[in-house]
Amino acid sequence: MxxxxxxxxxxxxxxxxxxxxxxxxxxxxxxxxxxxxxxxxxxxxxxxxxxxxxxxxxxxxxxxxxxxxxxxxxxxxxxxxxxxxxxxxxxxxxxxxxxxxxxxxxxxxxxxxxxxxxxxxxxxxxxxxxxxxxxxLNSQNDKDFASKLEQLTPHQYKVLKMMADGLLNKQIAYELDVSESTIKQHVSAVLHKLEFNNRTQAGVMYKQIMNLE
Structure with a gap:
């Protein structure tokens, strides 16, 4: 076929x-x-x-x-x-x-x-x-981050992208039509899986690595 x-x-x-x-x-x-x-x-x-x-x-x-x-x-x-x-x-x-x-x-x-x-x-x-x-050009940093991204669920990945764009939990909740407490849980899971201490670190790293430069 x-x-x-x-x-x-x-x-x-x-x-x-x-x-x-x-x-x-x-x-x-x-x-x-x-x-x-x-x-x-x-x-x-x-x-x-x-x-x-x-x-x-x-x-x-x-x-x-x-x-x-x-x-x-x-x-x-x-x-x-x-x-x-x-x-x-x-x-x-x-x-x-x-x-x-x-x-x-x-x-x-x-x-x-x-x-x-x-x-x-x-x-x-x-x-x-x-x-x-x-x-x-073997970048262990990229490979490590890629393997961590694979652990995210589709919902968690959407939340990460919105965090990287600077949206607050309340704004993300509105965009995804879910409660703010649900977004807080997603953010916590994203930070844990990506091994970051705060959303700023996660957002900056995501933007840097996804950039074409």
Missing amino acids: PTKAIVADDHPLFRLALKQAIVGMLGENILESASFDETLLALESHPDIEVVFLDLKMPGNEGLTGLTTLRNKYPDILVVIVSAEESPALVRKAIDFGASAYVPKSTPLPEISDAVRDILEGHIWVPTDMAKQVEQ
Whole structure:
């Protein structure tokens, strides 16, 4: 049975080109989205989606937050980062935070097909010309934080993102339509799992690590 995928990118011509590159491997059953919110709606509507091709700078996706949101909410889905950014440090960070592949937009179409084949076989794919650099950029700090993020429930992850944006418990409770005491419990759990003493530390670390720089 063909693998169901979604191409999430705000540029229609690139979505078309990417679909042409992967249709041979995945078949015709490929959905499209132009924003991160559209991507989340598509995933809710199509629980059989197995692969997401995610543009790092599409509307609603700030840095690596889209990647970590998908990994937290849909841990069984393969996420392929697609980006015009070609920094080996960014590639390393994306892989550390759960991407199955990192495909620069300059990648020739046949190579993209090779990347899809590799990830479907359970491998991690990065461009051959930067593989050695990516391997050398081994950040234990990123890996440690990524493993802690994996411990958060989807609700706790939402609370962490809102904490990082500077929202108070009362504001988070309003946004999520729950009681403030529930948010206090979530905040406590987040700080415990991430091993921080206060919400400021957690928010600053999250912002720093999710940043593309």
